[in-house]
Amino acid sequence: MTKATHTxxxxxxxxxxxxxxxxxAITFAYHDTLSVPFLFxxxxxxxxxxxLDSLWQSLRPPADSGVTVSGRPLLNLSFALSDRLGAGTxxxxxxxxxxxxxxxxxxxxxxVLGTLQLSSVSRYAPRFPHAHSLAIALLWSLHPLQTESVTxxxxxxxxxxxxxxxxxxxLFLRSQTTPPHRSRFLLIATVTACALGMAAKEVMVSAPLxxxxxDRAFLSRDLPSAWKTKKHFYLALFSTWAVLILCIIQSGSRGNTAGFHAxxxxxxxxYTQAFAITHYLRLAFWPSPIVFDYxxxxxxxxxxxxxxxxxxIVAIAWIFKRWWHNxxxxxxxxxxxxxxxxxTLVPVATQTIAEHRTYLALAPLFAGTVLLFARLxxxxxxxxxxxxxxxxxxxxxxxxxxDYHSVESIWSDTLAKRPTNDRAWHSMGYVYLEKNLPDEAKNSFRQAMQLHSDPVNIMGYAHALTKSGDTGEADEAIYLYRTALAAVPSTYTDVYESMSNLGLLLGQKGEYDEALRWLNNAIALAPRKTGAPYNLGSLYFSLGRYEEATAPLRLALSDxxxxxxxxDLLVRALLSLGKTSDALALAEKQTAAHPDSLLLRLSHAQALAASGRLDAALAEYQAILAQAPAFPSARTQLGILFFATRRLPDARRELALAVTQNPRDAAAQSTLAEVLLKSGEPDEAVPHFEAALQLAPADRKSRYLLANTLLQLGDLDDAIPHYQRLIQEKSPPLAEIHNQLAIAYAQKNDFAQARAHFSECLRLDPKHTGASENLRRLPAP
Known part of the structure; x- marks a missing residue:
């Protein structure tokens, strides 16, 4: 056995x-990466x-999802720690x-220095081991291939x-070059380090071997001697594989993204890895082009x-021969x-080639290269x-x-180098969505689908259709979402956003039950993510289910x-529930935190109006409109305030302007219709009620007023379906709705239907004198 002493x-x-x-050197090379955004x-x-919310909980990373931290508790813990170190930055x-x-x-x-100083390598070692060790470490740490693993x-x-x-x-090297009383401690530390590494990434699997x-190459000089002299140590070292096995089991096969069943x-x-390894070797000596994602x-x-x-094959044969001869x-x-x-041996379905895999592999490559340079x-x-x-x-x-300074720059660079990469097209689609360029996003997702028509790319294309806001594309998006969601487990990328968008689109189409189901499923899947809580709260609000709207809207406040x-919606929901003081407190808190937000100032003004502070509310509305004259929501609320205080001409002026500025403002349309009714212009009110219901089909008050107006105008065939829908939805005042519908049938001479609805009105409200009198006047059956 060769003595483990330094020369x-x-x-x-x-x-x-x-x-x-x-x-x-490393600080200089990476000093401008501190603000690189979250990527991919x-x-x-x-x-x-x-x-990551809890250090203890971080030791159980997400499983079954295939995310990078799955089955890697130490890696997950490190992110929890660095999150606290940088206060979440x-x-x-x-x-x-x-x-x-x-x-x-x-x-x-x-x-490297410790190894070069061993007597067993003295005939290979350079005379200046410190300089060569530093050269190897510099070459390895500053190589641009390492950027992916650092940035x-x-x-x-x-x-x-x-x-x-x-x-x-x-640590193992040190254990063999120190006095025996320290060696045992260092061997224990070696096993500990190996066990911890097993909880960081699967690449550690080869470390014990x-x-x-x-030991065989530089210390004991043969395997039997190495095993015999340190058998208990090696048994302990190889037992660290148990940590890796437990991590793999906990990962749930990494969401089926890796393994022989992927x-x-x-x-x-x-075949692909044969190319990949030779490609890595070429990049090590000629680092261009470097690609973020293959x-x-x-x-x-x-x-x-x-x-x-x-x-x-020739290289592996040469390596084996050199290893055989020690x-x-x-x-x-x-x-x-x-x-x-x-x-190389275990398939990774999500990325077949990845430069970050060369991170540690470059170390022996550059060590051999520098030492070869020294000899030649x-x-x-x-x-x-x-x-x-x-x-x-x-x-x-x-x-x-x-290239890492923005999401757009890294994916643009990737596409320039790998134009057949569907994931790059998919990711660029999101870049365009973020920039509110739906047409460009659709083109990117379409390119991704053409290259690889899988559910993830299909969902991306559906996102772009949703973002475009074109009602003609909503049906296609709904079909695509349903198709894709039926084909993938909930752990797949994009599933959350797909559920949220599908719920949003279904709500807009009036398919409320299915919409609520998808939105609730999305929140249950990922409570921290944004989008679905707001969509759910908004849908509950539009349905008049204000109490149910409050919980998801509170979640959405951090969006x-x-x-x-x-x-804004939460304040309005609280006002609708009669919780005026809560609404005002929330509005004041949010406005104080974000004083430049016109929307928050608007909801604050609404809360002031509801609490009876009409002059303060009026002043705030006027201040908002002075700052932003083309802010139709503020003009709508000002019109509503004028209507509530019986200033009908002022209300009409503001609401008419609000509708001109934004014809899709349901509140402006419905309130303007009411103003016109109060002004004795029912004919003018009808189209605004109809516009309001087109935008907000669940607006029962507008539907009831429209039905009554149509009845007043004698448009019986148009009025009756509105009454029927209100009855189907059990909308209050249900007894009066039956009475009005009965009057409509009576005017159509459909006395059987009229009699049935008058009777139902009296069943619901026996004291309804109008229905009783109307029923008495009907011809005998």
Whole structure:
């Protein structure tokens, strides 16, 4: 067995200087990433991850969904911690990612240096191991391929697993180069680090085996000796696989997005990985083009990868030969293959090629490259060349990080490099929706569907149809949502938004029961997400179910897009429930928090009016309109206030202008109709009642007034269906509605129907003198 002693002691100055150089270089390379927004999987894994609310709960990450944190409790815990570190800001998460990367660079430096100082590698080691170790760590940490694992938050999975992988190897090395009384403690720490890594990402699966192979390559020099002298340690180390097995079970097969049952042909996946590995190697030495997301493309023909496969087979044979003869290059090759093995051999359906998988694999590759340079060019020349390369890579990395500065820029860059990536088209569709460009969004989602017509892309296209606001496209969107939702489990991407939008569209079409079911299902699926609570509260409000509207509207108050609208509706719901003081308190609180919001000021004015402070309300309405004359909702409420105070000419003027500015304002249409009725102009009132009901079919008061107006005008055939619908909905005043309907039938000489409805009116209200008198006047049957 080779003695695990060092051939030289690193100078104290270099021992401090090297980590500082690494940290400074990494800080410079990633200093402008602190404001990079949440991207792609970040949303589900961080923003909408309810388990991050509690540190204890974070140890049980979401299961069965296939999100990045599924089955990775330590990764999930790290996001809970960085969320608290940055007080919920992006900067906190990014700082932790950069810190982990810097720690990995320092660990790699220490591991390489410690290995080069072992007597067993003295004939291979350079004379300046400190400089070469620093060169390797710099080249590895500044390479632009690492940006995805550092700048893209959720890919902390790679860097965190690499941290524990490197820490496991380094602690084991230290355990063999320290006095026996410290060695036992370091071996325990090695096992602990390995177990923790198993809870970070599945790539750790090879770590126990690689420790054994490291022992064989650099310490014990053969496997039997390594096993015999440290059998109990290796049994403990291999037992850490139990942690990984438990994590995989907890993940629920990662929502069937990975594994042999993920629906991806294994042979096609292997063909694709043959190309992927050679592609990674090319990018390591010529990092262009670097791609954020490669999509789900598979290579289905061996002819397409014949040459890459041949080169890969030759490389693997060479690595195996070098490993068999116990050469350091053999160990480096095995480490490279072992890190890539989990995602090479186990199909990942959602992304067949991913640059972040090379994060740790680049370490043995660059270590071998720098040491080869040292032998071929001389040690000083190799160090200078590596320093020059590292400097060049810093600026390439800085440039690459600029692509991450917005969601639009990263997906535009991806599409420019991979135009056949349906996920990139899908994501660009969302970018356009965010920018309120529905036509461009439809084109993007349509491109995604043409490339891959799966339920997720279909739902995306339906989102664009919904956003366009074209009533002619609503039926198509409803059909697409129903089709897609029937084909996927609730854990799929886009299901929440699809449920929410489907509920919204069905509510607009008057299919209320199904609409309420979908909206409630969406909220139950993801209580933290926005959209569905507002849609549900709005639907309950339109149905006059104000008490039921309050709970979802309170949830929606935190919605960054619809929070003001939710507050406005909640104030109005509370007013409708007679809870004037609660409504006023809420309106004052929201207005104080957001004084520039005209909508919140409007609801505050409504609460003031309801509480009897009419002068204050009038002043607020007029102040709002002075600031925003084209704010029809404020003009509507001012008209309603004038109507309530019997200022009919003023009410008519304001409401007529409000309807002109926004013909789709149901409240303006219905109140203007009432003003016209009070002004003795029933003919003019009818079209406004009809417009109000077209916009708000559940407005029972407007329907009742319209039916009465039509009856007054003698339009019996038009009046009767409105009365019938009100009776079907059991709308109050139900007895009077039966009486009015009976009068309409009597005027049509349909005395049987008239008699039946007069009788029903009297059954509901025996003291209804009008119905009693009307019934007496009917001809005898």
């Amino acid at each position: 030289a002691t690193s100078p104290r100055l270099f021992a401090w200087l090297a980590p500082l150089v690494l940290i400074a 999987d970040d949303t589900a894994s961080i923003q909408q991850n309810l388990t 992006l900067a906190g998460h990014h700082l932790v990612n950069i810190a982990i990367h810097a720690a990995n660079a320092c660990l790699l430096y220490a591991l 893209y938050l959720v890919q902390r999975a790679e860097s965190l697993a690499a941290f524990f992988y490197l820490l496991t190897l380094y 690689l420790v054994l192979l490291y 629906g991806t042909s294994w042979i096609d996946y292997i 999509g789900r493309e598979l290579i289905t023909s061996f002819n397409s990868i014949a040459w890459p496969a041949a080169l890969l 050469r350091p290059s053999g160990f480096l090759g095995v480490l490279f293959l072992a890190v890539l093995a989990p995602t 060019l001389g040690e000083k020349a190799a160090c200078f060349l590596t320093a020059a390369l590292s400097l060049t890579l810093v600026f390439i990395t800085l440039d690459r990080n600029r 960054p897009k619809q929070g003001d609208a939710a507050s």
